[in-house]
Each structure stands twice: as C-alpha cells, then as structure tokens.
Amino acid sequence: MKRKNxxxxxxxxxxxxxxxxxxxxxxxxxxxYGLTAYNNHTLLxxxxxxxxxxxxxxxxxxxxxxxxxxNTRKTRILNVDGDLEGMVSQxxxxxxxxxxxxxxxxxxxxxxxxxxxxxxxANKEALVxxxxxxxxxxxxxxxxxxxxxxxxxxxxxxxxxxxxxxxKRVYLTASGGTLRDVPKAKFNKLSVKQMLKHPTWKMGDKxxxxxxxxxxxxFEVLEAQALFNLDIKDIEVLIHPQSIIHSMxxxxxxxxxxxxxxxxxxxxxxxxxxxxxxLDVGLKQIDFCKLAKLTFEKPDMKKFPSxxxxxxxxxxxxxxxxxxxxxxxxxxxxxxxxxxxFTKIYDVVERIVRKHKIIKKPTLKQIIAADDWARSETxxxxxx
Ligand code: MG
Numbered sequence: 001m002k003r004k005n006x007x008x009x010x011x012x013x014x015x016x017x018x019x020x021x022x023x024x025x026x027x028x029x030x031x032x033y034g035l036t037a038y039n040n041h042t043l044l045x046x047x048x049x050x051x052x053x054x055x056x057x058x059x060x061x062x063x064x065x066x067x068x069x070x071n072t073r074k075t076r077i078l079n080v081d082g083d084l085e086g087m088v089s090q091x092x093x094x095x096x097x098x099x100x101x102x103x104x105x106x107x108x109x110x111x112x113x114x115x116x117x118x119x120x121x122a123n124k125e126a127l128v129x130x131x132x133x134x135x136x137x138x139x140x141x142x143x144x145x146x147x148x149x150x151x152x153x154x155x156x157x158x159x160x161x162x163x164x165x166x167x168k169r170v171y172l173t174a175s176g177g178t179l180r181d182v183p184k185a186k187f188n189k190l191s192v193k194q195m196l197k198h199p200t201w202k203m204g205d206k207x208x209x210x211x212x213x214x215x216x217x218x219f220e221v222l223e224a225q226a227l228f229n230l231d232i233k234d235i236e237v238l239i240h241p242q243s244i245i246h247s248m249x250x251x252x253x254x255x256x257x258x259x260x261x262x263x264x265x266x267x268x269x270x271x272x273x274x275x276x277x278x279l280d281v282g283l284k285q286i287d288f289c290k291l292a293k294l295t296f297e298k299p300d301m302k303k304f305p306s307x308x309x310x311x312x313x314x315x316x317x318x319x320x321x322x323x324x325x326x327x328x329x330x331x332x333x334x335x336x337x338x339x340x341x342f343t344k345i346y347d348v349v350e351r352i353v354r355k356h357k358i359i360k361k362p363t364l365k366q367i368i369a370a371d372d373w374a375r376s377e378t379x380x381x382x383x384x
Contacts, residue, residue: 004094006273007034007055007087009108012043014203015099015122015148015265020047022270025282030273034087036080036100041065048075055087085111095273097148098123101204103325103371106130110364113137113145120272122148122265124219125329129322130367131226145227146272151220152227153268154246154259159228160276162251170230171248171256172220173240174299175200177211180241184303187342192335195342200243200263209332213345214299218310222321225314232314237307239297244286262286306346309353318358319370326374327352334382352377 006023010016016037023030032051037044041062048056048070057078058066066077078087088096089111096112098105098121105123110130112119114137121127127134138145147153151172159167178195179187198208210216221235246268248258261267262283270281301308313324327349334340340348352374359366 001029003029003031004273005031005033005092006095006097007036007093008032008097008099009036009084009088009105010038010098010100010123011035011047012037012040013099013101015097015269018265019097019099019269019273020051022266022273022281023051026274026279033090033093036084036087037062038080038100045069054092057083057087084108088112088117089115093117095120097269097272098126099148101125101206102329103129103322103368106134106364106368109134110137113143114141116141116143118144118146118272118275120146120148120269122269124149124216124223125325127226128219128222129325129371130364131222131321132361133364133367135226135229144275146275147223147227148265148268148272149220149223150263150265150268151247152223153271155224155228155249157259157271158247158249158257162249162257164228166251166253167228167230167249168234168252169250170224170228170235171238171250172217172224172235173238173243173245173247174214174217175211175243176239176241176299177214177216178208179212179303180239184343190342192338199241205336206329206332209335209345210328212342213306214304215306215310215328215345215349217299218307218313219325221307221310222314232311237299239299240294242291242294244291244294260286306349309346309350313353316358318360319362319367320353320356320358322362322367322370323356323374324349324353326371327378330375330378330382340382348378348381351381 008016008019032053034055035053036057055076057080059080063077085108088108095118103125105126109126113134147156196208217237243263245258245260248256250256264283266281313320331345331348335345
C-alpha cells in the first residue's frame with residue numbers, strides 16, 4: 001500500500017513531536033512530506049535530517065540557519081508566513097496535522113479543507129473562531145476532519161457507528177487544571193512557574209494557563225460545537241481529575257458511550273493518522289485495579305468564570321469567539337510576562353468581549369478584523 005504523505009504544521013511543539021514518534025513507529029505507513037516551525041530551529045534541523053521531508057517552512061532567520069546545514073536539493077525551504085496554504089494543498093499531501101497554536105492556523109486549515117485533505121487538528125483557535133467556515137469548506141470539498149484534541153477525539157470515536165441524530169448530550173471531561181484544589185484567594189500568590197505545572201497533561205505554556213482558568217475547556221466547548229454541530233446547551237462539562245475518560249456521549253435511549261485511555265497524546269494522534277484503522281501504539285495500558293476509582297464533580301463556575309463566558313460567547317456566535325480568543329491570547333501573554341495578575345486575565349477578556357459589536361455570519365475577513373480589533377483593545381486596557 002502507498003504510504004500516506006503527512007504534513008505537520010508546528011513540528012517542534014508537543015503535538016508535532018508526538019506525531020513524529022507515531023510516524024517513526026510506522027515508517028512503512030507514513031512519509032513525512034512537510035514540516036513547519038516558528039522557533040526551535042535546532043530541533044527542526046534534527047527532524048529534517050531524520051525524516052527527509054520534501055518541504056520545510058520556517059521563519060527567515062531559521063531558513064538562513066538551515067540553508068547552511070541541510071541538503072536543500074532534497075528539502076525545499078519555504079516561508080512559514082506565506083507558503084503554508086500552498087504546501088498543504090499540494091496534490092501529494094494526504095494528511096495535515098495542525099499542531100501549531102494560535103489563529104495563524106486558520107488559513108492553512110481552510111486551504112487543506114478546500115483541497116479535500118484529511119485534517120487532524122490539535123489547534124483549537126481555528127475551529128473556535130471560524131468553525132462554521134472551516135466545517136462548510138470541509139463538507140463541500142470532501143475533506144475528512146479527525147480531531148486530535150483528546151476530548152474531541154473521544155467524541156469523534158463515540159460517534160463512530162452511531163447516528164448523529166440520536167445524540168442527546170455530550171459530557172466533555174476536564175482534569176480541572178492546576179487550580180482545581182487551590183482556593184481562589186490564593187490564585188494570585190502562585191508564581192507563573194507553579195501555575196505551569198499541570199497535573200495530568202504536559203502541554204505548552206499558553207494552553208496550561210488556559211487549563212488553569214478553564215478557558216481551555218471553554219474553548220473546547222466551542223470547538224465541539226463547531227466540529228459536531230452541537231447546541232451549547234447539550235454540552236456538559238464534567239471535572240474528572242484522573243483524565244482517564246476523555247469524553248462521553250449520551251444517546252436518546254439512555255446509553256452512554258465513553259472513550260478511555262492513558263493520558264498520552266500519541267493515542268488520538270495515531271488514531272487520526274490511521275483512521276479508520278487502529279494499530280498498536282506501544283503504551284502501557286491502564287491497570288483498572290490499581291486505578292481503583294474514577295471521580296467526577298461539577299465545575300465551580302464562580303471560581304472559574306471563563307467557562308461561563310465561553311458558553312455565553314458560543315450562544316452569541318458570529319465574530320464574538322474571534323474576539324474572545326484574541327483577547328485571551330494577549331492577556332495570557334501579559335500574564336506569562338509578569339505584566340498582569342492571574343485573576344485579571346478573566347477581567348480583561350470579559351471586558352473586551354462585552355465591548356464588541358457582534359457581526360452575525362461573518363466572512364473570514366470580518367473574523368480576522370474582529371481579531372485585530374480585540375488585540376488592540378486588549379493592549380489598550382493593559383497599557384492603562
Ligand atoms: Mg483537550
């Protein structure tokens with residue numbers, strides 16, 4: 001059988017690194033066609049030498065570095081800020097893994113959807129801000145979207161073999177993040193470093209902070225809304241500290257399907273790459289007797305107001321999710337740089353969300369304009 005040609009957007013981040021582990025395990029099934037990265041060019045160089053991609057897209061600075069070190073006849077160097085859409089649309093590409101973070105993923109995601117590729121998104125932002133546009137483009141062009149985010153992968157898997165119209169409710173599980181057992185009065189006393197210690201998942205800094213505020217879970221509500229065409233009222237967030245159940249679906253007849261597994265991103269990544277086939281992932285399985293119990297609790301909406309804000313934004317729709325996402329990105333960055341107190345992240349984001357005049361059924365241009373507006377408004381608030 002022909003090997004699948006894989007493009008990895010964001011190959012030096014945690015999703016990219018795990019995707020390459022899966023590829024390495026199944027070299028006979030996958031070929032690395034393209035890699036892209038923004039920062040870590042030393043790791044990118046290593047990845048190029050190991051996987052010989054046909055294309056690599058990097059920043060100008062990284063490109064200068066790479067030109068001296070790699071064989072540019074075997075691997076062509078492209079510009080990460082302009083050439084991604086062309087690269088993912090190439091005829092040879094089978095699967096596009098979107099591991100890069102931020103709304104920069106929007107345009108390559110759309111290009112891959114228009115080109116009818118299999119898309120494995122781990123990136124939330126694109127689906128949060130432009131879910132309708134992306135899903136419509138995928139439907140119209142026969143693209144298959146197999147999500148990599150563990151909760152969305154669980155929902156996707158629980159839907160397999162069932163009828164979408166029989167779905168009653170989605171239980172979106174959440175570990176609860178770093179602050180689950182920390183009283184709110186102590187939030188601003190923790191250092192950034194302490195805040196970055198997530199109990200169950202190892203992830204990037206921005207997403208770890210978003211997990212602490214539960215903003216990340218709120219984004220996942222919006223992501224699920226877009227991916228599976230759900231009503232916000234049919235999505236229930238459930239705190240599940242062990243992170244063993246990655247989400248569940250309740251059907252009309254009262255049956256509940258859950259997807260369980262160890263907390264390792266290689267499982268949903270590999271599933272997206274091999275779908276609908278399943279292969280040995282080479283991880284130690286859960287020992288249920290050792291685990292003994294799975295627990296659940298309702299999220300504390302007062303302690304974590306971001307979750308309720310996301311649900312409000314999901315009900316309103318239009319350009320508002322784009323504003324939410326942009327304001328959060330700027331506010332979290334300010335927090336990570338020591339310029340904003342932790343609890344102020346929410347205050348700032350909420351203020352920008354309330355201020356925005358929503359455009360219903362926006363075009364991509366209007367979504368990007370709302371993003372720009374929110375970033376500059378947030379910076380204004382931060383500068384005061
Ligand atoms: Mg997740």
